Amino acid sequence: MATDRSPSIRKLMRESYGNIRHEYDPWHVNKSLKKKLVSVSNKKNYRELRPWLRSISNHLYWACSSSHGDEQECVRRWTSVLHHIRGIHRWEENGREYQCAHPPLSEEDQEKKRWLEHDSPAFRALKELVEEKTLLRDLRQMALFEHTGSLEVFHNVTLKYAPKRLHFTYDSMRARTELAVIDHNINIGREQLEGKPQYKYMYTKTTQQWVAKPVYEPTSQDFRKDLMEDVLKLREEKSLEPWPRPPPRPRRLLQNIAPVPRPDPSELVAQRLSRFKQL
Numbered sequence: 001m002a003t004d005r006s007p008s009i010r011k012l013m014r015e016s017y018g019n020i021r022h023e024y025d026p027w028h029v030n031k032s033l034k035k036k037l038v039s040v041s042n043k044k045n046y047r048e049l050r051p052w053l054r055s056i057s058n059h060l061y062w063a064c065s066s067s068h069g070d071e072q073e074c075v076r077r078w079t080s081v082l083h084h085i086r087g088i089h090r091w092e093e094n095g096r097e098y099q100c101a102h103p104p105l106s107e108e109d110q111e112k113k114r115w116l117e118h119d120s121p122a123f124r125a126l127k128e129l130v131e132e133k134t135l136l137r138d139l140r141q142m143a144l145f146e147h148t149g150s151l152e153v154f155h156n157v158t159l160k161y162a163p164k165r166l167h168f169t170y171d172s173m174r175a176r177t178e179l180a181v182i183d184h185n186i187n188i189g190r191e192q193l194e195g196k197p198q199y200k201y202m203y204t205k206t207t208q209q210w211v212a213k214p215v216y217e218p219t220s221q222d223f224r225k226d227l228m229e230d231v232l233k234l235r236e237e238k239s240l241e242p243w244p245r246p247p248p249r250p251r252r253l254l255q256n257i258a259p260v261p262r263p264d265p266s267e268l269v270a271q272r273l274s275r276f277k278q279l
């Protein structure tokens, strides 16, 4: 099961579902790492990190996607960025020899790249982020490279039928959620558009870089027409039982969120007016 890293879900999975392997979505982890990297690289002494941000973030995905569920390997692959970024592509660790997974670099590449200095402030700052305890712990639960993307897509579809800013009764909420489920199930797994445009190009504020995002086939809403036709047909055939009116449910909405009762209105008005009085 893949989720974000919300502490309550973590606890629930650990305590009540110990038999299910719980993974974190690399996208969420990467997002918070990127944020930290950007803020560090904006500081004067750590500017050399700037050109590396995209590669470091890609490296995190690579570490997760290439370790096939091996937790230790996932962590080892991730921390290997600390060698590569200094221009070291072969190294020894716990008596074993390792090397980067990329093809050998040409001499020119090796010279052109802006490797970090061994003990520079930028490298030390990066090392601290890369080896952060919580990140290394979370990485052990990212080695299967599972995503929550389709769940988030479903949440977006639900928002279309049941916007958060409106209040719906229980029955309406239930019907709206069911519509969202149908809509989602019909439109899931759409292919990336063929021909042009297959990508849209967006500028992201956090990394200050342009990125390409795939454009998918448009969604289909034909199911609504089918649904209406079915309803009419069933009604004509009289095989559709009239919907039993649900029993009224007591509305238990609070009037407001205040934990203390409202003072007398005249007191509030007097308070407001006194703000404009000269002392």
Ligand SMILES: [Zn+2]
Pocket: 083, 084, 088, 089, 100, 101, 102
């Ligand atoms: Zn390397």
